[in-house]
Amino acid sequence: MALQDMETRLPGEPHNGRKGRTSIQGGDEAVDSRFDRRLAKLLYHAAHIFCEKGYEGASMRDLSRAAGMSLAGLYHYFDSKEDLLYLIQKHTFRTIIERLQERLKDAKGAEQRVRIFIENHLEYFLANKEAMKVLTHEDDTLKNGRGAEIRAIKREYYKICLDLLEDLRREKGLQFSGRLAVLGLFGMINWIYTWHNPRVDLDAGAMAEEMSNLFLRGVLNPGKTKRKIAKTNA
């Protein structure tokens, strides 16, 4: 799901005194109001610009230019530049988790579930490169309340992955540090935004398979390479 198709803003936190969702009645599928659809387009353009110039380096004037809207007009849709980043990150994170949980529902076997985690991550990552780079690169840009909220979602995602890996460890009777495995895996799959080139590299599915193999072989195989008992080492 791209940022353009974003769901409506939750009514919990009204914006500028504006109540949450609007235009409920009337048309058949009028779940998203005009407001919500326009906001989603703005978030999409904002993700593009934050991706290109970084959050600090991008200006609201850049966004106004890209979105074809006046500088002042932007503030009808969100409170501040910080709010903008927050909305992008929250939506992106929530969507990738939601999709993951959907896919994990009917998956059996720890190894298979880890594979699904990687595949889901890479598929969404490569299909939404810009928003995912903003999520990944502007990792600790947000401060205070908004920052804490994003960090909580991040911990939730981390925890899902950790649980999957510990299930795998239990199921196969292995020994490895869950924390190190999770973070090593995250490194592999998050680093992609720095190098992936669709004209050179595999597509998401193939990439997920390769990375899954690389990672799972590393985790699954016995630790016979311990230096002290190795005989082939100098």
Added chain:
Amino acid sequence: MALQDMETRLPGEPHNGRKGRTSIQGGDEAVDSRFDRRLAKLLYHAAHIFCEKGYEGASMRDLSRAAGMSLAGLYHYFDSKEDLLYLIQKHTFRTIIERLQERLKDAKGAEQRVRIFIENHLEYFLANKEAMKVLTHEDDTLKNGRGAEIRAIKREYYKICLDLLEDLRREKGLQFSGRLAVLGLFGMINWIYTWHNPRVDLDAGAMAEEMSNLFLRGVLNPGKTKRKIAKTNA
């Protein structure tokens, strides 16, 4: 080697009309001039601030405060804020490559050499966290000439790693994509700056061993997990 101990500025590109190294004669070990030592301290403080706030988010006034020098006084030592980032990145990159080549000199066996690569990277990374985060995080911040130069060094480092892995592949008669292996490995070891906590995590040496094991088992073990011929998969 930390940024404070940085070598003298190369004479090739004088600064503000200033010639390169000075104060050659006189004292015994006067390799670094006063200028060079002061510049190195400034780069150290700058790395700290760029690390904390990001390049765009950090201001020259922040640096002037941290370094205890007036805003105008800073410009005696470098041309611009961009030059500052360039000097940090170049020195950090050159140093890590230099150290690597030193260590690779007396290393035999492809596997052992890959282990040395990882160990060197992690040791330097964790001993110089701030400069390495600036190198890693502000990856494509520099543009034009300075950016091209840093990118060239990066390619050089990448190439060293790729060659090591392809030696390994040849020596062990394996089959894997060098590009994917290099970038997967870089992901694992560069991602560290986002999570490593010295009070919780292993030190550099132990971390290098764990990551080497994880990565090497993943690369070395046969690809029996191919889905099409696997029998245990659904």
Added chain:
DNA sequence: TAATGATTCGAACGAACGTTCGGTAACCTC
């Protein structure tokens, strides 16, 4: 000691920043 260059500074420059305000146009409801 005079002279020379290295080093540092206060003050200011113009530009760009995020945000706000008052007003206008468009839209929807009655």
Added chain:
DNA sequence: GAGGTTACCGAACGTTCGTTCGAATCATTA
């Protein structure tokens, strides 16, 4: 078509930005 809300904009606000300039201080050497 009147009235009220929503959407949008031009212009400006006050602040901060990177950088520069001329002068003052310091160290070194002639």
